[in-house]
Amino acid sequence: MKARTRAAATLLTPFFVLFTAVMLIPIGYAVWLSLFTEQQSGLGFGGSETVFTGLGNYTAALGDRVFRDGFLVLLGYCVIYIPLMVGGALALALLLDSALARAKRFFQLALFLPHAVPGIIAAMIWLYLYTPGLSPVVSAMHSGGIGFDFFSPGGALPSIVNIALWEWLGYNMVIFYAALQAIDRSVLEAATVDGASGRRIAFSIKLPLIRASVLMVVLFTIIGSLQLFTEPLILNTGSGSAVSSSWTPNMYAYTAAFSRNDFGLAAAASVLLALTAALLSFVVTRLSGRKDAHA
Amino acid sequence: MNRSWSRTTLSIAGAVTALAVVTACGGSGDDSADGGTGTAAKPVTITFWGWAKGTKEVVDAFNASHKNIRVKFEETPSGNAGGYAKISNAIKAGNAPDLVSVEYPQLPEYVSQGGFQDIGKYFTEESRKKFLPQAVEQTTLGGKTWAVPFDAAPQAFFYRKDLFAKYDIAVPKTWDEFKAAAEKVEKADSKARIGTFFPDDPTTFEAMVWQAGAQWFKAEGDTWKVNTTDAATTKVADYWQGLIKGGLVRTDASFSPAWTNSLKTGGTIGYLGASWGGGVLGGTLPEQSGKWAVAPIPTWDGKPASGMLGGTTFAVPKNSEKAAAAVEFATWMTTTEDGIKARISSGTSSAFPAALSLRPAAKKAFDTKFYGGQDIYQVFEDGGSAIAQGWTWGPSMGTTNTTLKDQFGKLAGGGTTVPDAVKAAHDATVAELSKRGLKVEG
Numbered sequence: 001m002k003a004r005t006r007a008a009a010t011l012l013t014p015f016f017v018l019f020t021a022v023m024l025i026p027i028g029y030a031v032w033l034s035l036f037t038e039q040q041s042g043l044g045f046g047g048s049e050t051v052f053t054g055l056g057n058y059t060a061a062l063g064d065r066v067f068r069d070g071f072l073v074l075l076g077y078c079v080i081y082i083p084l085m086v087g088g089a090l091a092l093a094l095l096l097d098s099a100l101a102r103a104k105r106f107f108q109l110a111l112f113l114p115h116a117v118p119g120i121i122a123a124m125i126w127l128y129l130y131t132p133g134l135s136p137v138v139s140a141m142h143s144g145g146i147g148f149d150f151f152s153p154g155g156a157l158p159s160i161v162n163i164a165l166w167e168w169l170g171y172n173m174v175i176f177y178a179a180l181q182a183i184d185r186s187v188l189e190a191a192t193v194d195g196a197s198g199r200r201i202a203f204s205i206k207l208p209l210i211r212a213s214v215l216m217v218v219l220f221t222i223i224g225s226l227q228l229f230t231e232p233l234i235l236n237t238g239s240g241s242a243v244s245s246s247w248t249p250n251m252y253a254y255t256a257a258f259s260r261n262d263f264g265l266a267a268a269a270s271v272l273l274a275l276t277a278a279l280l281s282f283v284v285t286r287l288s289g290r291k292d293a294h295a
Numbered sequence: 296m297n298r299s300w301s302r303t304t305l306s307i308a309g310a311v312t313a314l315a316v317v318t319a320c321g322g323s324g325d326d327s328a329d330g331g332t333g334t335a336a337k338p339v340t341i342t343f344w345g346w347a348k349g350t351k352e353v354v355d356a357f358n359a360s361h362k363n364i365r366v367k368f369e370e371t372p373s374g375n376a377g378g379y380a381k382i383s384n385a386i387k388a389g390n391a392p393d394l395v396s397v398e399y400p401q402l403p404e405y406v407s408q409g410g411f412q413d414i415g416k417y418f419t420e421e422s423r424k425k426f427l428p429q430a431v432e433q434t435t436l437g438g439k440t441w442a443v444p445f446d447a448a449p450q451a452f453f454y455r456k457d458l459f460a461k462y463d464i465a466v467p468k469t470w471d472e473f474k475a476a477a478e479k480v481e482k483a484d485s486k487a488r489i490g491t492f493f494p495d496d497p498t499t500f501e502a503m504v505w506q507a508g509a510q511w512f513k514a515e516g517d518t519w520k521v522n523t524t525d526a527a528t529t530k531v532a533d534y535w536q537g538l539i540k541g542g543l544v545r546t547d548a549s550f551s552p553a554w555t556n557s558l559k560t561g562g563t564i565g566y567l568g569a570s571w572g573g574g575v576l577g578g579t580l581p582e583q584s585g586k587w588a589v590a591p592i593p594t595w596d597g598k599p600a601s602g603m604l605g606g607t608t609f610a611v612p613k614n615s616e617k618a619a620a621a622v623e624f625a626t627w628m629t630t631t632e633d634g635i636k637a638r639i640s641s642g643t644s645s646a647f648p649a650a651l652s653l654r655p656a657a658k659k660a661f662d663t664k665f666y667g668g669q670d671i672y673q674v675f676e677d678g679g680s681a682i683a684q685g686w687t688w689g690p691s692m693g694t695t696n697t698t699l700k701d702q703f704g705k706l707a708g709g710g711t712t713v714p715d716a717v718k719a720a721h722d723a724t725v726a727e728l729s730k731r732g733l734k735v736e737g
Binding site: 037038039040041042043044045046047048060127128131132133134149151152153154236237238239240241242243244245246254255257258259260261263 | 409691693
């Protein structure tokens, strides 16, 4: 018994040490920072004084239209991105899983490959592909009569959705494909014997059976979307685009800390974003739980 | 697995932990706490962050000729491209280097945040006298000395002289002529433009209003007066709004792939920049060597006038205990012939020293091949003596410039106008100053 306790302690200690060091302490520090603000006097050249402001930074962030607009951008992003991502990944996975597919391994790898490219590199590649005068894609579109400006106010969101799709489609497809492979083949055989068409099997048998995976992907995608940062930041700094420096809540926090030197505001914005993510995760998992109960 | 969490949370968590850990260690003692400058037997090692062209060569030259101080140079991204984020973070964490590069506009912000230390003790009146008074004025805030100025950055107009000749366009001396020239360029080649309004770099626009005589910030008593609705600002804002709306200038980001490409392909044949741009241009477009020339920046009334666009200073973060050594090195970089020669002979820098006596040395060290042998330092000299006095940068240029930049990003799509962008920046600035507890009028 004693040996078992010791073993458990030995195995768990590294985890808790790291968890405390890289999760709990930083989060605590962020919350602590968010309660203070810098106050100056006169012309401000006498340095600044850190004063406790309670929830002042939180009300400042919530009262800032730019911060709230960031959530609207995220909403717009999710509305476009999530259906395309989940629908696209499902369609590809079902195609790969169907009896019709050839060269499955090749397509699996080819579709997954973009995910191996780090996000920042992907964003820079796409920045070039979006830049008129440099990009073969833009010039091909122009000669085809399509004059789309990827950096315009209306074009910025689709441009970023496109980068994210490129990065994550294959990854989610692999998750779905693995779930599809795990389906008991006898169920599918029974459906075939009963005369169900390939399409009918896909929609009425396969999809319901991998619902858990679909929900997981939706959940992760929502949380990932909330943290949208790298791609718009590259578009912000590398082009004269409509993507502003506080376009998403994460960018708002970054700009508050490093352009405006307001660490308290940045911390408050980050905490608010984290709370939103926690709340959404809770809602999505609860919803999924209820559906399973009814099934 | 849980990629979304791991991706961002861990990176933030990691960064914050690093901060926490470093803060904890920051107070460790050091035997050079007296600010000593070291001896040959026991040299002081200082760390220096910068990005200006030719900095590495300067550091090498200093280390080769000095035994008492060793400089460890760490190259950072340029200020707006992430360099300032790095400095702010390090100051907050208490592990900033002993010397950092800061441009004039950002200096008051760092000072008002308490990020730098007063270096008046080491950067003496005797040294200060060597500099252009405007540069000293920009680095003296609230009666204290906060930075060693390096370059004065008078504005200048760089242009493709081969194409100007081909299209038979005279080099514009006034802004009216500039507009006429812009129209001619577009007429001669529908794909070419005379220059670019940089939406990502508000300091270019600010230099234009400075040149026109505006003074956005004034410290009167203990009150900040913010004024962006004066005649000069209005004139400049309307002028650029007209050029942008008429499609006579490009609106690419500075040094972006789009901008560089348009220079390479002859789609942009001019660049409204400053002295330091001369070296950058040569480094960016080596294949166009000999095709470029420099002219004084156009003015409103034809008489010489200039703003200052960027320009680097060197400041000592508050946590450094080696201020004396840091300032000694900074003074060497900015006031000695060896320092300036090392930088300019690197071939990538066309810095125009704020220290008046160094200008002949800088001129001699600069290779004018890219400009077909033109004496570009004479152009800078004329621009430098025409820098309008009295301009002060506000204590929250981060907020002012971020707002301007965000607004300028909407110009190309017609989402806003230059005057509206200035108005938005004004409001954001006043709000930020009041939030910090400063007295502000405007």
